[in-house]
Structures are given as structure tokens and as C-alpha cells.
Amino acid sequence: MNPLESLRLSWRSIRGHKLRSALTTLGIVIGIAAVIAFVTLGASLQAGIIGDISPDDRRNVYGWAADPDTEGGPLAGAQPVFTPDDLDSVASQPDVAAAYGYATIQTQAISNGNETVAQGNGLIATGPSYIREGRLAEGRQFERGDREAVVNPAAANQFEENVTIGDELTVTILGGERTTLEVVGITDTSEGQSPFEGFESSPRVYVPTDPYYVEQAAGLGIGGGSDGSGNDTGAGSENGTGTGDARFLAIIIEADSAAQSDIDAARESATAYLESEQSDASELLGDDLAVTFQTSTELLQQLQDVLALLRNFIVGIAAISLLVGSIGIANIMLVSVTERTREIGIMKAVGAQNRDVLGLFLTEAVILGVIGAILGTGLGLLGGYLGAQYIDLPLVYPLEYVALAIGVGVLVGILAGLYPAWRAARTDPIDALRYE
Amino acid sequence: MARETAVALENVRKTYRIGEPVHALDGVSLAVPRGSYTAIMGPSGSGKSTLMNLVGCLDTPTAGEVVVGGRPVGELEDRERTRLRGTEVGFVFQTFNLMPRLNALENVALPQLFQGIDRAERRERARDLLERVGLGDRAEHLPNELSGGQRQRVALARALVNDPAIVLADEPSGNLDTDTEADILDLFDEFHAAGTTMLVVTHERHVADRADRIVHLLDGTIERIEDLERGNDGGSAVDPGRGTETTPDADADSETGSPTGRREADSE
Structure with missing residues (x-):
């Protein structure tokens, strides 16, 4: 059976249980939406911080003398x-x-x-x-x-x-x-x-x-x-x-330009001079006092690291909700397989191969996963947008994550659908036709 | 009539192990010629269903050989057996067994879907068969929008869609009232007359009477084969005999009388 036909048949059975399908999908929607929203907010926050460094600030290097520790x-x-x-x-x-x-x-x-x-x-x-x-x-x-x-x-x-x-x-x-x-x-x-x-x-x-x-x-x-x-x-x-x-x-x-090589050169020659005997500062510099030169970007790196950590943490929690969502799909697919035992029997009686049945149920799970992923992505982007508006940040959509979300939707569908579909495929048609 | 064999069973034994071994079929040999109409009768537990499953390529024999469409079922891999079932066997069930979310046309076309035949061709073939069973105007209806008789017509059309070697009907009129039953059985006669090989499992005498011969099963063996072939020696000679045979089945009266008459008219 060609994939288009599987898709058509699977879509039919999803539509046959609208409420159930919608609720099943909801688990994935929430999981993906949470991931996308937090990733969007994180990226926007990061862009907001970097955006605070004005372009002409980027060639500046800030130095001070402090205990290196x-x-x-x-x-x-x-x-x-x-x-x-x-x-x-x-x-x-x-x-x-x-x-x-x-x-x-x-x-x-x-x-x-x-x-x-x-x-x-x-x-x-x-x-x-x-x-x-x-x-x-x-x-x-x-x-x-x-x-x-x-x-x-x-x-x-x-x-x-x-x-x-x-x-x-x-x-x-x-x-x-x-x-x-x-x-x-x-x-x-x-x-x-x-x-x-x-x-x-x-x-x-x-x-x-x-x-x-x-x-x-x-x-x-x-x-x-x-x-x-x-x-x-x-x-x-x-x-x-x-x-x-x-x-x-x-x-x-100030370096000659904002290019990293120029900044490094300026930093090196300034450090070299200040640490040399010629400078007045060198009288005071020693083991417990060294000159530090950093750009704004470098100074903000620490903050960004914390932000990234926080974001990963939240995304981790969201990923758990995605896992719960996929268990939901697996569960509902198992119910669906049992409920449609007779239909499976009919299909096998009229010549459906195991792989046809497998394909049908797998397709159904993947459709649920993909729909969940698409809706979740939309919702997540909206959530990210509203959040960014609320905190007044420049909006940055991490597009690679959107692609990733859809990919995860497919993957979740396949993983969640694999076992139920396999169970459906190996159903014995004789028992299935007798099933009430 | 061409006597080429559609289905042949050669000393078939099927044993189930439910605690002690149970011989559901114990040495059954039977040849079903192409174009024939065979009825299988027998009480519960006589092995009717098992025979059905074997001929329908749903199951494999424990011993002996089942040949469907020229191929030995027992020796085929699962995939090949499924393919054989899809192309060479058409099922008609007591409970219709239509796909609830597919309309009549899609139900009829379903076996061809699994054979990878393209959509347009499938639909044309299905529409054609629906016309032939008298449901040309019900093609878009879902099974639950059809009466029992109409559903069984759809099922029959589906059974015929791949032009199988044999149509297997398991109590095809068991869920139908007498009028509708007669309509369906007439339709069977019609397709039989057109060359379809029919194998009907039933416990009702008046249904079995439509066949050329009746195979009586008892405790997993063939008790006797009753030949009702009338084609050669004329209808009049057989009719009275059938009448007496029918009497024990209580209500096998006028309903069976008239369709039988029609069937004979068709075959002659």
C-alpha cells in the first residue's frame, strides 16, 4: 500500500475520534509549546543583552587592576x-x-x-x-x-x-x-x-x-x-x-576596529606596556594585582552563561512534559488497536499485509505527533512573542528549534506508535474476526 | 462446466492443543471445482469454521494439504499466504464485517488497495460491482446508513472485487430476515451462474439447498456428500427430492421455493 493511501486511511480514523485525538495531541502541543516558548524567550533575552552593547562599544576594551582570583x-x-x-x-x-x-x-x-x-x-x-x-x-x-x-x-x-x-x-x-x-x-x-x-x-x-x-x-x-x-x-x-x-x-x-584580531592586538600591546618596567602601574602590579582587559561582550558572557543554564533547565522540564505527551499517544494508540481489533481482522482477511497494518497505525501516531508539534510550535512562538513583548525584548525566533520541534513530533509519533502498531500488525485475523 | 479445481483439500488434519489435543478436522479430502456451488453443513463443533479458515488461507493445516488457486497454503510464508488470501479468496461474513468509517465504495475497493491497484482503477471497479449488486446509488453511504441486506451486498461486492478463485460465505444470511435472505441468496445464484465458485457454510437447510452439493461435516470428518446437481438431469427430477429434504427445517416453505425456482431458471 502506498504511503498516501495509509495517510488517507489513518487520517480518516483520527477524524473518527475527534475529541480523543485532540486530547492526545494536547500533550504534545503543551510539551512542544513550552520548549519553543522558552527557547524563544531565551534567545530574545540573549539578543536583548547583546543589543545593549552598542556597535561603537564593540571596539572598546575595559581594563582594571585587581587580584586575579x-x-x-x-x-x-x-x-x-x-x-x-x-x-x-x-x-x-x-x-x-x-x-x-x-x-x-x-x-x-x-x-x-x-x-x-x-x-x-x-x-x-x-x-x-x-x-x-x-x-x-x-x-x-x-x-x-x-x-x-x-x-x-x-x-x-x-x-x-x-x-x-x-x-x-x-x-x-x-x-x-x-x-x-x-x-x-x-x-x-x-x-x-x-x-x-x-x-x-x-x-x-x-x-x-x-x-x-x-x-x-x-x-x-x-x-x-x-x-x-x-x-x-x-x-x-x-x-x-x-x-x-x-x-x-x-x-x-579602543582597538582599531571591532574585529576580534584587532581587539586582541590592542589588548596585548596595552597589557605588555602596563606590565613592563616603563609603566607607573607596574610599580603596584604584582602577584596579587594584575591587569584585566575585557570587552563588553566578554563581560556579559558570564550573565549569558547563567541565562543559558537557566534556559536549558526549563527546556529540560518541558522535554519531560513532551515525554509524558508521547506516553499519552502510546496509550491511546494501544486502546485504539484493541478497539479496532475487528477492523484489523477485516483488513487482514481482505489481503492487508502485516506491514500495511503496521504502516496504518504508525502513520496515525505520527500524524498525531506532527499535528501536536505544529500546533505546539505555533503556540510556543505566540507565547514567546507575548513574553518578549511583555519583558520588552527584541524578538528572536530560533528557527532551527522550530524545525527540531517538528522533527521531535515525528520521532515521538514513531516511538509512541511503534509498539501499538506492532501489536496491531501481529494480530491473528481469525481471533480478530471473532472479536466482539 | 469446467472441472478445474479451485480449492482442494487432501487428507487435511487440524489439531488444536487446548490442554488435550482436539482434532477440529481429522482427515478431510474435498475438491471444489471451479464454477461450483458447495454448501458445508454440520452442527457446532463439527469443524465448519476450521475448514473455512483453512480454505480462506487464514490458517494452515497441521497435516495434509490445502491447495487454493493452485498453490499449497501450508507451505507458503505468511506474506505469500496473505497475498493469496487477498487475490484468490473473497469473504462474506455473517456479521458483514465492513469497515465502519469507509463508505460502500471504499469498502468494496479495500482489497484492491492492499494489492496496490491505483485509486482511479479501484474506484471504477468498485462502482461497477456496486451496480451489479444493485447499490449503484448507495456508493457514498457509510455501513451504518445501510440496511443489513445492503451491507451484505456490499460485502459480496467486496468479496468479488479481486476476481477470486472462490467466494467463502460464512452464514451469509444468518443476520438477515427471510425476504432479505432470499435477495442475497438470489444474488449468490446470479454470480454463481456467471461463473463464480461459491462455498457457503451454513446450518440452515434452505440455504444449503441453493448449492450443487452439500458436504455434511460431523466431528471433524466428512459424514457424507449430498449431490444436488440438477444441471444435467433437469430441474423437475430434483425438485421434489429437495422439497422433502427441506421439510425437517420447519419454515423452509414458500421463501425457499420461489428463489430456488428462479435459480434453476437462471442455470438453465
Whole structure:
């Protein structure tokens, strides 16, 4: 009997028991839907995280000095070791397009005219190109040596009267000192510009390291710029070498391009310089302090690993539900074989071969499996879509999983149908015809 | 009439082991010529069903030889035996045994489906046979939309679809009322007259009377063979004899009378 005929006959008997077939299929639908939905959500979540790394961020390499055994995210256990001279020298290394320091300056408040708003980690002192041209909604980058700042929309809009280009803000540094800055640019997003800041939205004011951080360091005797990762003060007083020799907690270098080879080259030449005798940082580096350079992508890898683990875990649970679904198919097929014993007898009496009967029942199980897989895929994609909408993620459909789901549906059908179909095939026609 | 043999049993023995061995058939020899009409009679347990199963290639003999369509059933592999059953044997059952979810046409075409004959050809052949059993207008009906007599006609059409060496009917009218029974048996006569070999198992005398000869089984052996062949020596000579034979079967009166008359008219 040709497969098309099997299909026709099997489809007929599935339609003969609509409710039963539907309920049987439901087990597979739920299993596949769960797998697809979670895989879609996982992929979307991953894409969302990677999407947070802006394209111009991809050539940046973030460095800090910490005990090599320290675990954690960016700046974990970081010590201020990089002097401005180091930064200049790193910038002139081959394969390094630019290098600048990064530090946060703790503040008490920011005032715009008469209006004052309390703000903690308000100032981010760094190099001009930290804020890329493409990220500026208005104005320009700040310049080194000038009392200028770029603010993000959250910072600009926190005053009753929004901050605009050219406004002068007064910042009260932790300790009561006041300094002024002129707003020269506003960024397009309130999210962080690099993993050092974190990616969440909050008011941020970006200023040049010189003069702000340098002054700050001079005031405290050393790089007092702190992001709260601790130890700065102790390290600072120990390592203090006087005015103008501020040490930075972090360094950002730019590779020539986002290509992995360029990034590796930049990282190597910067590390080589910093670890060599020529650098100021090397005085402090040793067994318990080493420079770490990582890209945003690498920094996020850990998070992604956790996500992948979580996803696999959920998919594992969903796979168990798929197994339960396939047992459902096997069960219903066994009932069906018993119920249709007489029909099997008739078919065999009129010349059906064992393989014809086997084929019919197997086809039926596979149809149930495939229908379940298709419906489950649809439902899963819908679920993934709704979930992604709800969490506000970019939707990514892992198409290879959809193909896999259909494949699993067929496989489940075959596995679940094999034994019942075999039982049907070896039914003795004499007994079957006598069966009531 | 061509005396080529459609089915031959040669000293056939079938033994079942249910605790002690039971000889369902114990040395049965019988030749069923092509184009003949044979009835098998006997009480319950006489071996009728076993004989049916053997001739129908559903079972194999313990000893002896069963030849169907020229091929020894006992020596065939399961697959070959199934094929032989599909092409050389047509079954008509007491309980009709139609596929409930297939319509009349599809039921008739079913044996050809398993022979791999293509759909269009199958349907044409099935439609043709349905016309011949008088159900041309019921082709799309499901079995549960048909009366008992109509179902048995469908079953007969199905039995004939592969043009088998023999049609095996097991109590074909057992589930039918007398009028419908007569219609079906007339139809049997019609196909027999057209050359189909018929083997009918029954315990009702008036059904068996339609045959050329009646094989009486008792305890697994042939008790006697009663020859009702009328074709050669004329109907009138046989009719009274049959009348007396029929009497013990109580109600075998006018119903059997008229169809028999018609059958004889056909055969002459």
C-alpha cells in the first residue's frame, strides 16, 4: 500500500475520534509549546543583552587592576593604579587607537540656576571619545582640559527647567567643594555607555578627567574617585605620590576596529606596556594585582552563561512534559488497536499485509505527533512573542528549534506508535474476526 | 462446466492443543471445482469454521494439504499466504464485517488497495460491482446508513472485487430476515451462474439447498456428500427430492421455493 493511501486511511480514523485525538495531541502541543516558548524567550533575552552593547562599544576594551582570583563583574576588587602618563603611553602603543581613564566622582548635589537636585554618583570622569559622536542627540563631545560636560537625558530632565546646551551647572562634590561645568552635549539615551556604569537608566553627567578628576585627586591626595568598590582610600593613601599624579581605577582602550584580531592586538600591546618596567602601574602590579582587559561582550558572557543554564533547565522540564505527551499517544494508540481489533481482522482477511497494518497505525501516531508539534510550535512562538513583548525584548525566533520541534513530533509519533502498531500488525485475523 | 479445481483439500488434519489435543478436522479430502456451488453443513463443533479458515488461507493445516488457486497454503510464508488470501479468496461474513468509517465504495475497493491497484482503477471497479449488486446509488453511504441486506451486498461486492478463485460465505444470511435472505441468496445464484465458485457454510437447510452439493461435516470428518446437481438431469427430477429434504427445517416453505425456482431458471 502506498504511503498516501495509509495517510488517507489513518487520517480518516483520527477524524473518527475527534475529541480523543485532540486530547492526545494536547500533550504534545503543551510539551512542544513550552520548549519553543522558552527557547524563544531565551534567545530574545540573549539578543536583548547583546543589543545593549552598542556597535561603537564593540571596539572598546575595559581594563582594571585587581587580584586575579577576584570574581565578579567589571571593576570587582579594582585598585587605582593607572597614572595619566600610563594612559598617554598606552594610547601611543601600536594597535591602540585611543586610551583614557575612567573614574566616578562622588557628588552631593547638582544645581541648575537656583534649583538643586541631590545626586550621588553624579560625575563620570573619562576621555572625550567615551561619548561617541553617534550617541549625542545634541551638541558635541567635551574637550580635555575644559570645564565642560555632556549630560544624559535623565540628568537633563531632572530639573524643572530642562537643561539645554550652554547651561552652566554647579556641582557640589562630596566634601562640600563646589565646581562648575558648562553643558556642551546631551546624549540620546539615559542607559549606561559602558559596562563600567551598568546598563540601567539613571541621571549621569560625563566630564573630562582633566580637570575634574585631577583636581579631585589632588584635593584628596590621590585618586579618591570611587564607584563604591571599596579599598580606594587605603590604597590611595598608600600609593599617593602627590599632586598631579592621580591614579585611575579603570582604563578604556579602543582597538582599531571591532574585529576580534584587532581587539586582541590592542589588548596585548596595552597589557605588555602596563606590565613592563616603563609603566607607573607596574610599580603596584604584582602577584596579587594584575591587569584585566575585557570587552563588553566578554563581560556579559558570564550573565549569558547563567541565562543559558537557566534556559536549558526549563527546556529540560518541558522535554519531560513532551515525554509524558508521547506516553499519552502510546496509550491511546494501544486502546485504539484493541478497539479496532475487528477492523484489523477485516483488513487482514481482505489481503492487508502485516506491514500495511503496521504502516496504518504508525502513520496515525505520527500524524498525531506532527499535528501536536505544529500546533505546539505555533503556540510556543505566540507565547514567546507575548513574553518578549511583555519583558520588552527584541524578538528572536530560533528557527532551527522550530524545525527540531517538528522533527521531535515525528520521532515521538514513531516511538509512541511503534509498539501499538506492532501489536496491531501481529494480530491473528481469525481471533480478530471473532472479536466482539 | 469446467472441472478445474479451485480449492482442494487432501487428507487435511487440524489439531488444536487446548490442554488435550482436539482434532477440529481429522482427515478431510474435498475438491471444489471451479464454477461450483458447495454448501458445508454440520452442527457446532463439527469443524465448519476450521475448514473455512483453512480454505480462506487464514490458517494452515497441521497435516495434509490445502491447495487454493493452485498453490499449497501450508507451505507458503505468511506474506505469500496473505497475498493469496487477498487475490484468490473473497469473504462474506455473517456479521458483514465492513469497515465502519469507509463508505460502500471504499469498502468494496479495500482489497484492491492492499494489492496496490491505483485509486482511479479501484474506484471504477468498485462502482461497477456496486451496480451489479444493485447499490449503484448507495456508493457514498457509510455501513451504518445501510440496511443489513445492503451491507451484505456490499460485502459480496467486496468479496468479488479481486476476481477470486472462490467466494467463502460464512452464514451469509444468518443476520438477515427471510425476504432479505432470499435477495442475497438470489444474488449468490446470479454470480454463481456467471461463473463464480461459491462455498457457503451454513446450518440452515434452505440455504444449503441453493448449492450443487452439500458436504455434511460431523466431528471433524466428512459424514457424507449430498449431490444436488440438477444441471444435467433437469430441474423437475430434483425438485421434489429437495422439497422433502427441506421439510425437517420447519419454515423452509414458500421463501425457499420461489428463489430456488428462479435459480434453476437462471442455470438453465
